[in-house]
Amino acid sequence: MSNFSIGVDLGGTNLRIAAFDEHGTLMEKITLGTKTVVGRDQVLNNMCDSIQQTSEKFRPSANLVGVGIGVPGIMDMPSGMMRESPNLPGWADYPVRAEIERRLGTPVILENDANCAALGEKWLGAGRHVRHLAMLTLGTGVGGGIVMDEKIWHGMTGMAGEFGHMTVEPDGPQCGCGNRGCLEQYSSATAVMRMAREAIAAGNAPGLTLVANSDVEFSAKEIYNLAVQGDEQAKKIFRRVGRALGISLATMINGLNLEMYVIGGGVSSAWDAFSPSIFEELRQRSMVYAATAPVDPLPDSPGASGQVEPGTGRKTIITRALLGSDAGLFGAAHLPMISN
Amino acid sequence: MSNFSIGVDLGGTNLRIAAFDEHGTLMEKITLGTKTVVGRDQVLNNMCDSIQQTSEKFRPSANLVGVGIGVPGIMDMPSGMMRESPNLPGWADYPVRAEIERRLGTPVILENDANCAALGEKWLGAGRHVRHLAMLTLGTGVGGGIVMDEKIWHGMTGMAGEFGHMTVEPDGPQCGCGNRGCLEQYSSATAVMRMAREAIAAGNAPGLTLVANSDVEFSAKEIYNLAVQGDEQAKKIFRRVGRALGISLATMINGLNLEMYVIGGGVSSAWDAFSPSIFEELRQRSMVYAATAPVDPLPDSPGASGQVEPGTGRKTIITRALLGSDAGLFGAAHLPMISN
Numbered sequence: 001m002s003n004f005s006i007g008v009d010l011g012g013t014n015l016r017i018a019a020f021d022e023h024g025t026l027m028e029k030i031t032l033g034t035k036t037v038v039g040r041d042q043v044l045n046n047m048c049d050s051i052q053q054t055s056e057k058f059r060p061s062a063n064l065v066g067v068g069i070g071v072p073g074i075m076d077m078p079s080g081m082m083r084e085s086p087n088l089p090g091w092a093d094y095p096v097r098a099e100i101e102r103r104l105g106t107p108v109i110l111e112n113d114a115n116c117a118a119l120g121e122k123w124l125g126a127g128r129h130v131r132h133l134a135m136l137t138l139g140t141g142v143g144g145g146i147v148m149d150e151k152i153w154h155g156m157t158g159m160a161g162e163f164g165h166m167t168v169e170p171d172g173p174q175c176g177c178g179n180r181g182c183l184e185q186y187s188s189a190t191a192v193m194r195m196a197r198e199a200i201a202a203g204n205a206p207g208l209t210l211v212a213n214s215d216v217e218f219s220a221k222e223i224y225n226l227a228v229q230g231d232e233q234a235k236k237i238f239r240r241v242g243r244a245l246g247i248s249l250a251t252m253i254n255g256l257n258l259e260m261y262v263i264g265g266g267v268s269s270a271w272d273a274f275s276p277s278i279f280e281e282l283r284q285r286s287m288v289y290a291a292t293a294p295v296d297p298l299p300d301s302p303g304a305s306g307q308v309e310p311g312t313g314r315k316t317i318i319t320r321a322l323l324g325s326d327a328g329l330f331g332a333a334h335l336p337m338i339s340n
Numbered sequence: 341m342s343n344f345s346i347g348v349d350l351g352g353t354n355l356r357i358a359a360f361d362e363h364g365t366l367m368e369k370i371t372l373g374t375k376t377v378v379g380r381d382q383v384l385n386n387m388c389d390s391i392q393q394t395s396e397k398f399r400p401s402a403n404l405v406g407v408g409i410g411v412p413g414i415m416d417m418p419s420g421m422m423r424e425s426p427n428l429p430g431w432a433d434y435p436v437r438a439e440i441e442r443r444l445g446t447p448v449i450l451e452n453d454a455n456c457a458a459l460g461e462k463w464l465g466a467g468r469h470v471r472h473l474a475m476l477t478l479g480t481g482v483g484g485g486i487v488m489d490e491k492i493w494h495g496m497t498g499m500a501g502e503f504g505h506m507t508v509e510p511d512g513p514q515c516g517c518g519n520r521g522c523l524e525q526y527s528s529a530t531a532v533m534r535m536a537r538e539a540i541a542a543g544n545a546p547g548l549t550l551v552a553n554s555d556v557e558f559s560a561k562e563i564y565n566l567a568v569q570g571d572e573q574a575k576k577i578f579r580r581v582g583r584a585l586g587i588s589l590a591t592m593i594n595g596l597n598l599e600m601y602v603i604g605g606g607v608s609s610a611w612d613a614f615s616p617s618i619f620e621e622l623r624q625r626s627m628v629y630a631a632t633a634p635v636d637p638l639p640d641s642p643g644a645s646g647q648v649e650p651g652t653g654r655k656t657i658i659t660r661a662l663l664g665s666d667a668g669l670f671g672a673a674h675l676p677m678i679s680n
Contacts, residue, residue, distance in 0.1 A: 074631075078654075144595070146595075156471075156597050156632065157597060157654065159597045159632070160597035161595065165626075167508075167587050168507075168510065170508065179624060179626070180624075180625075250507060251506040254506060255500065255501065255503055255595075256493075256500050257496050257498070257502075285507060285518065285519040285520075286519070287517040291423055291497075292496065
């Protein structure tokens, strides 16, 4: 009898449930709207119903290893509670894990969604040949995760990996976390929009102004499209995205000396617009990167910072994520497989 | 028959060799001048002779577990070579480990000196009751090390823990590593001296000018003495030391979520002058610190950020090192005990 596990990605917009076999083959995937307006208890009901249905469907032919759930918030691992959950009102300081376990009658593993994404990329994505990696997820905010020797590094209370709140500019824009000049203030979709609005307000960004005033929804994606078309102000915004990432990655590389740093999340689609600035900063700012950079770096390549033998463990690779928005779902399903 | 190990601290000025039993009791300590002018081979001879003598003295009554050597430079662990050794001219890119092993006829463990200090503090110092810690060593430069679950975190090639080269101000003073505004440019003894000279040159630091022109050797220690006496410019320098440490520690705490961060090295003697600024920055800049700070923080206390139960693993402790200049020697001796 083969093994399978169930992964759940509980986002602010979508709730996705999937079953995977132990080799990472997707057996089933269900996508539901999270409908946070219907309230926490209804979302929990929907989630638990779908987990039960999926579980019952495959149980006759395979052994359920466990259930892993990725949640958008800072987890306090010992208590199984969310410390902060800006995208899920009413979920903070609520015993989420205990409540799900009570409804399902089986132990579940709750994990921060960015940590799940890092684990997913390690299992089946960009990092499948390396021993350890860190991942930055550039979305509405900037999340992060560290995987060392197949395991998520949680730190003392499960809050490790909050790389979105590394300080880039000590006197930079105020961040919701209380700090100033966090990476999230430069390299998230929200930051791209803020920088675009600032450029428009400064009155010297005709291209951005035109798009902002058009019928098209003004989004980070539209700003990227402008950059691709050669608009100088749009290009400058993505250079700032890359510069902040480069400064932060230099600190991470000097401190952690991992094999791989993976950049994912929606904003990573603009890789070719911001990645040259990452490598420019890294070469100047990280002596550890300089000592371990691939011999023939290809900083402008879309995929990676250089072609190296996988798993040699002697080169620092900076690369795009491979699994797109499924990384977190893959990682959540992998959680029970590595905890047993 | 009890066990003992030999630790060596190879500094730019002193070469210290010591034997410890497995409980950390010092059995013998030899201090020699490193005399780098006599050349690398002579230093290696002196070191190996002293190790042999110490080993022979205790071998009849105890079992030698191994030899650990702390070196002032960035180690490439797989090759056993030093990547950079500014304080030991001629040692970089030389097969140090292989040469010592050839002379002694026994395997040795070479380790970066700041990593040794972190391990020493974990074994017998400030961190003896915690599971994981990072240490910053504030000396001529700023070194660092991470100990997780009793082991030094080396990363891919042994270069992890270079926290002295985290970026504090992206456009700050040029650092020897190639980066700008590294922590080392604000919180090392060298940085304290530079900031004092800058204040004197600006013409508004009468106290510092007086000391600089006196017969006393102008040193970071003298600047600290001025700060203790209430000199505003000297106090301001140590506030900048603390601010940079606070900014860097906030990033480390958000990224790693360790139980303890230990501040050691010569400059840590000025703890009461710079530590209030650390805690001021941390409270604003690290949401993980804010969530895990001791309930009753005592930011101005000389020893720690708060009184908590040792080993509870729920509070982020920022504290001074306990072992002074012996931390590296203790840690070097501990290396063979944990690798076996």
